[in-house]
Amino acid sequence: MKKTIFQLSVVFLGLYAILYLFVRLGPQEAETNGKERDIEIPRAPGESKTVKNPIPNTAEMIAKGNKIYHEHGGCFACHGNLGEGDGPAGTTLNPRPRNFSNTRFQEIRTDGELFWVIRNGSAGTGMFSYSPAYITEEESWMVIRYLRAIPMEVQKAKTIK
Ligand code: HEC
Numbered sequence: 001m002k003k004t005i006f007q008l009s010v011v012f013l014g015l016y017a018i019l020y021l022f023v024r025l026g027p028q029e030a031e032t033n034g035k036e037r038d039i040e041i042p043r044a045p046g047e048s049k050t051v052k053n054p055i056p057n058t059a060e061m062i063a064k065g066n067k068i069y070h071e072h073g074g075c076f077a078c079h080g081n082l083g084e085g086d087g088p089a090g091t092t093l094n095p096r097p098r099n100f101s102n103t104r105f106q107e108i109r110t111d112g113e114l115f116w117v118i119r120n121g122s123a124g125t126g127m128f129s130y131s132p133a134y135i136t137e138e139e140s141w142m143v144i145r146y147l148r149a150i151p152m153e154v155q156k157a158k159t160i161k
Contacts (some may be wrong), residue, residue, distance in 0.1 A: 032095035036085065037125070039098075039105045044116035051112030055141040057148075065139075065146025073135050073143060078126060082157060083150035093126040100150040114144050 037043075055061050069075045069083075076083075078090035078097040085099035098105065118140045121129040131140045 034094050035096055036098065037095040039102065039108065042109075042113060043122045044113040044120075048112045048116035049110045051110075051115060053111040053115075053141050053144060055138070055145055057145055061142050061145045062149045063146075065142040065144065066149075068135055068139050068143045069146050073130065073139070075130075075143065082154050083147065084154065090126070095125050097126065100147050101154040103151050106148065106151060111141070111144050111148075114147060115140055118143070 042049075069079075070081075076087055078085075078087045078093065079100060080086040080090065080097075083100035085097045087097065090097040100106070117127060118135075119129060119131045119137075121127050131137060135143065
């Protein structure tokens with residue numbers, strides 16, 4: 001008898017855990033369904049919005065950011081060679097990595113918000129904290145200069161083809 005009660009409570013606890021997980025993760029997972037999360041929903045807290053990029057927006061800094069993105073930063077692996085969110089390690093992620101060639105995304109995010117995500121990651125996604133573990137704070141700001149140049153770079157790459 002005691003054993004049955006024990007078994008029953010294990011079953012109930014299990015069911016409860018599944019239900020809890022479904023309620024917590026279910027709708028979100030279903031929402032993204034192998035796609036990007038809604039770009040209109042910010043990923044960083046409001047106070048990060050006004051933080052300014054201390055790195056000048058010059059061709060030299062964009063080139064440095066490009067190097068970090070494609071070399072030791074490893075961003076290209078998920079975000080793609082051109083930044084369209086289609087890197088080899090990104091296509092199976094759910095939610096999918098950001099597509100930096102999306103001009104609407106570029107418009108609604110501030111540098112401070114991008115910096116916050118590079119530093120803190122985006123909970124519940126493959127976007128981990130990359131700074132300071134992999135790139136320095138200064139390198140994050142340089143990489144952001146490059147991320148901002150991506151829509152133009154993509155356009156150039158596509159017209160040359
Ligand atoms: C393992 C895969 C992976 C790697 C590597 C990766 N990212 Fe991401 N990144 C993601 C995913 C997935 C998202 C989408 C997160 C979300 O939807 O909240 C994302 C989102 C972002 C965002 C946008 C957050 C927003 O405001 O919506 C920025 C900025 C970013 N990544 C920068 C970088 C940089 C810079 C690097 C390299 C240092 C990098 N990522 C490396 C997977 C990755």
